Amino acid sequence: MSRTTAQSTDAGGELPDRASPRRLSAAGRVVVAVAAFALLLAAFVFSPRTDVSRDPDAVIGTQELVRISGPDGSVEVMARIDTGASSSSIDDDIAEDLGFDLDDAETVTVASSLGREERPVVRGGLQLAGGTDPARFTVTDRSERSTEALIGRADLRGVQVVVGQRMLTTPGAETAPSAVRTLLSEGPALGPQSLLAVLPLAALVMVLLRVVVGVSTLGTFSPVLLAFGYTQAGLTLGLVLTLAMLALGLAAQPLLRRFRLPRVARLSVLIGLVTLLLLIAQHATGLSGAADSWGAALPVVVTAVIIERLWEVWDLDGPRSAVTDAAVTLAVAVLVTLLVLAPATRLLAETAPLPFTLACVLAAGWAGTYRGLRLVELVRFSSFSRTEAFR
């Protein structure tokens, strides 16, 4: 087998302009590129918070924190937003704590999912997202329900409710919470539609991290999948569970090695172990409130593959490399989580998904044409830069 022609085209193609001494050096270029990338990230993550005061455009989710006020003060409770109910209702314990006089209150007959019921009616204040409005609550025993308050149509005039999502509005605050705050809360913060819309952006970030910064993770897109899990489970819980799963996987390694299982069986056992851990954790924390979907949200298969990769790195390059790679992977996952939860990202992805996706695709392609040094290569070749070659 011999090589075909094309021997003299060695120096062909696009040569960089070497003649100009003012050209930015390769090291300078990568620093500028990384700085631009970091600036863009920061712009998204720390983007100005969107206004969610109760103007006609206010958007809330199906579960939000509200402040209810009565004669003796006010209290913040988690409320279910239910446009299928005509009026709002609160738990009788809260009503008593707030000083409402239940014995002399007028009553109404309410038909609820539990049947017909005579309920006292009280008048207080309701603070939802923006300003406070007077509201009428029926009082009933809600201790068996998922939330202590339910807000019905009568008190939802002018707002839009997005089903299946928590906007995490804070009573009294004029703005939506920042990405960091959203991240630290529990419960799904992004609906499936929004997740789909921010996926291209997450992929673009992975391209930039790889090509410009030089970050290598356990699995090319595994941080994105982890990040999407974290948007559903909340960061604290998600990270703790991921670490527990990685530790369990590493601990199981000697046993699995002993039986010399083929890869597909090893992965299956790992998937089973990871699932088992999730089930136990879910059981232990009690399937309460918003947390009912996080078990399914964490990427089980991807976690198993990450564990397998971790073993390989451990074997080939030692425990230190393995721990570093795992830490880098988790750090990138957190970064991506922050980015997709940032108010600006969500606004763009939800209001203009098509142009947004197209822009991300184009940017990813453009980033892929970067042929210069990666940021980590400035470190890798630092000893080279200190030497002089004599040829």
Add this chain to the structure above:
Amino acid sequence: MTVQPLPTDARPGLLSRLRRFDEVLGMNGRNDRIARDNPFRSVQLVNDKHATKTALLAVGAPTAPTLALVRSRRDLLALDWAGLGSSWALKPNQGLGGGGILLATEADTDAEPGGAWRTGSGRRITRADVVDHARFVLDGEYSGRPRDAALFEPLIRTHPDLERLSYQGLPDVRVLCLDDRPVLAMMRLPTAGSGGRANLHQGAVGAAVDLASGEVTGAWSGRRPMTHHPDTGVELIGARVPDWAGVLDAASRCGPATGLRYVGADVVVDRAAGPLVLEVNARPGLQIQNVTGNGLRGLIEPAA
């Protein structure tokens, strides 16, 4: 082509250090180069050790002969065990990163011929152990694919001049070639830290080799320059690669044999057979720039 770590008082200034990065070929540039210059078929070819050896032999490049190629469990049953001899290497034919290699250094004298061997560390391996390992190889355990073949080759015994420079393991010479022209060369010397492996990122010492003379001009362990082997204390600077002309000749045939235009040839020097091509890399690493102190960008794209 030599490299000298400068004394501290003569370190180049920041600006000239930054300028020096212009000579460096980074991962992005390398991948671009590979995509342009290394055809897919050639990359596939060098992933198959046996096919590569056939291609090398066709252009007269020296490489280790094949004792047996086991493609299936049936082949394994029919294997002529005594014909393997007293020392051999069992490799996954499409192995990744040197994983899954089993070495027999001598026959176990208590057993019948082809019954049991000893590894380099003296561990006894029986025919059943070898069958077990070969089954794993056939199942693609070390190849990242569902099936593979197991390749038996005669064990390479390092030339004494090279063995002296290394701590266990098999030292080799990595020659980076553009087309059939060698441009940079380094020796990779296993250390205690690398566990006998010749991979630089696992702790092997990289020694810059002068292309004209085959003489070691500098050595690095990671980012630390050194003059002596860290485990044995043997001086590395000034050591010569035996049969250097033969090594360069073997390396320069790898490109034409495989169709790769940007290629890293791993050449070992056997004490009996002389230079042998151990492996042909379609995606050679960039560390050779740190070791030799020469940037690849300037070599690949000469200033206009």
